[in-house]
Amino acid sequence: KQTFVVVFGDQLDIHSVALRDDGKPAGLVWMAEAIEEAEYVWSHQLRLAFFFSTMRHFREELKQAGYEVMYREISARKKKGEGYGLMEMLEIDLRAKKIKRVRCVRPGDWRVLDGLRKLCKRMKIELEVLEDKHFLMSVDAFGDWAKGKKQLVMEGFYRGVRKKYGYLIREDGKPEGGEWNYDSENRDSFGKDGPGDKMSDPKKFKLDRISEDVVTMVRQRFSCHPGSLEHFNLPVTRKDAETYLKDFIANRLKLFGKYEDAMWEGEAFLYHSRISCLLNVKLLDPKRVIDLAIEAYRNGKVGIESTEGFVRQVAGWREFIRGIYWLKMPEYAKSNALKCSEKTDVPGCFWDGETDMKCVADSMKHVIDHGYAHHIHRLMVLGLLAQLVGVHPYKFHEWHMGMYLDAIDWVSLPNTLGMSQWGDGGVVGTKPYCASGNYINKMSNYCKGCRYDPKLASGEKACPMTVLYWDFLGRHEKQFEKNIRMKFQIANLKRKSVSDMKMIKEEAARVKIELLRKPDLG
Ligand code: SF4
Structure with a gap:
């Protein structure tokens, strides 16, 4: 046959x-x-x-x-x-x-x-x-692991993958460096001076004849689509993908862990690998990626905090969310734990980047130029804004699917609807990732050049993130008050006076009208 x-x-x-x-x-x-x-x-x-x-x-x-x-x-x-x-x-x-x-x-x-x-x-x-052997764990193996568990916690799954493959495991069976997880060492900001000249940009590749034909075709057939083609410099073959990976391991992995969560105006990539799109179309193999990172650690070129942080993303988080996807679909796509209106789509500036909010404008520049933004821009700027505004979680996923090079349904849906928007009500994350402008101020230099002030929730200079944060907590107070991990945030909310909250609500309504305008794309 x-x-x-x-x-x-x-x-x-x-x-x-x-x-x-x-x-x-x-x-x-x-x-x-x-x-x-x-x-x-x-x-x-x-x-x-x-x-x-x-x-x-x-x-x-x-x-x-x-x-x-x-x-x-x-x-x-x-x-x-x-x-x-x-x-x-x-x-x-x-x-x-x-x-x-x-x-x-x-x-x-x-x-x-x-x-x-x-x-x-x-x-x-x-x-x-x-079954796709590209992945470290099969869908059935994930199902077996999940069976009977009340809460699916990534950390337990990740340790199992490390043990199975012997990743960063010493001969005595203990984790390399003594700890399973160096997350607490992966949260530094750059301080006043920024990343400086320690950083090297990712390797760029020239377009060959095949890519040039594709660019011509996209310009002809999809010219009304969002984003720009000006920065098409990614590898498109297996050989070039390997070169790109090796360049990251040699030049940026060392500081990846330390500055994993940091942002800096005008810097899209910092110490991030930007290999997710290559992994997700399978031009790179996750086992090869992890082996090279561990080899750099064994050769003394990279510390344990960066190596473990990187291995956690590839062997832990990536595999975990794929497992969740196949375990929970198709019902998962309909989850809407915060009861957001189906009519609430992403802010207009998510298409054109036009906004006075410096953090959002710069994150969107990365998305428009490169179809990319690193995970804190996604989670704690763009994802955060969508969540605070009340965007329907599936609409946010659809936008993410369209705008990012690495978005495939299995990876986008649990990351956006689940982790970023808390639409699944706690399957992927135990608490919503909500924060005020103060978090962005701590992790970046955006607020210094912004017309808003991250500390203010009222007045002309009130930061939209901060206004919307308090409004969001107020809207969901009942739902979150039983969540032990939200205790601190809810306690702070309760300290706000009735008149303060009334003002915040009014301000938030104004901010939302402005943000949810339709973009003028000509
Ligand atoms: Fe973003 Fe608010 Fe900071 Fe402006 S002040 S950059 S809007 S967090």
């Missing part, structure tokens, strides 16, 4: 178990660029260029490795009869080639897996969905 090996845009793994069967190519590899995937969330132009370019480069890699590939490209000029949806195009090709069997590894999106199952059932085609 002729088989289609379906490879989705986030599965560019040359060692994928779907590709080979009994040591031989398992069938005709089928890949497609779908307009539907670019439009179902309003995708950033750089995100589109990155996906299509890495896919086209993977097509060449497959051909060089001896695979036969059927690939549907979106062309720069709209063609008659051009397909729109992924499943629609797959159905046409399955019929044309009289295919009776489809094989793939588990897609990164429940919606796609569901669509594929329905299509194969309807067409009476045998479907084989294999």
Whole structure:
């Protein structure tokens, strides 16, 4: 029976178990660029260029490795009869080639897996969905770990992964350095002087002919989409991804841990790796990434706090949230623990970056220029603002899916709806990540150049983050008062007078109207 090996845009793994069967190519590899995937969330132009370019480069890699590939490209000029949806195009090709069997590894999106199952059932085609060996823990292994647990705590899961793979474990079975977790050493800010010239920018790559064609196509076909293509300098092949990773390990991992949570105006990357998009399309293998980081530690080039902090992200958090996704979907996507209105979409400035709030404007510049912002910009600036305003958690996830290069449904949904917006009511995090402008002031230099004052919740210079923070706590006081980790924040709220809270509420209503205006994108 002729088989289609379906490879989705986030599965560019040359060692994928779907590709080979009994040591031989398992069938005709089928890949497609779908307009539907670019439009179902309003995708950033750089995100589109990155996906299509890495896919086209993977097509060449497959051909060089001896695979036969059927690939549907979106062309720069709209063609008659051009397909729109992924499943629609797959159905046409399955019929044309009289295919009776489809094989793939588990897609990164429940919606796609569901669509594929329905299509194969309807067409009476045998479907084989294999476990993706790219990940350190299988979906079933996560399910076994989660069974019977009241609260799924990342730390316990992470220690299990470390033990299983022997990551940063000494011969006596104890963790390297004596501690399992160096989180408390990963929270420094830069102080007055900023990061200085100790820092080196991530390596940049020139566009080759394939990438240039993709950029032309995106400019032609998706010009009304958000974001910019000016900074397309990422690796798009496996070889260049490895070079990029090694550059991070050699030049920035050393200070990654210490300044993991710090922000500085105009600096998008600081000591962060920016490899998540390469990992998530599978041009990088997490085991290789972790091995190289641990090797740098063993060679004395990087301290334990940075190495452990980095390993925790890749072996702990990344695997944990994937486990949550497959354990809880599809109901998870509907969670809305804070009962946000479905009508409340992201602030207008989340599309164009136009705002006087310095922290938001700079974070959005990173997103518009690079389809990227490091985790504190995501969680404690943009995510925080969305949460305080009361954006519906799924709407925030959709925006995140469209604007970030590394966002795939399995990784975006638990991170945004769960961790950032507390929409899941405590599955991923035990308390909401809410803070006033004072946190941003502590971790960055934004407030110094801002027209607002992070300490003020009233008056002309009142910081919108601070105003919205108190308003948010006031709105959810009843819900949070039983949460032991919110005790301190609720106690502070109770100290506010009735008249203060009335003023804050009025100010917050004004701020929300201003923030929730629709952007003028021309
Ligand atoms: Fe952001 Fe408020 Fe600081 Fe301005 S004062 S940068 S709005 S936290």
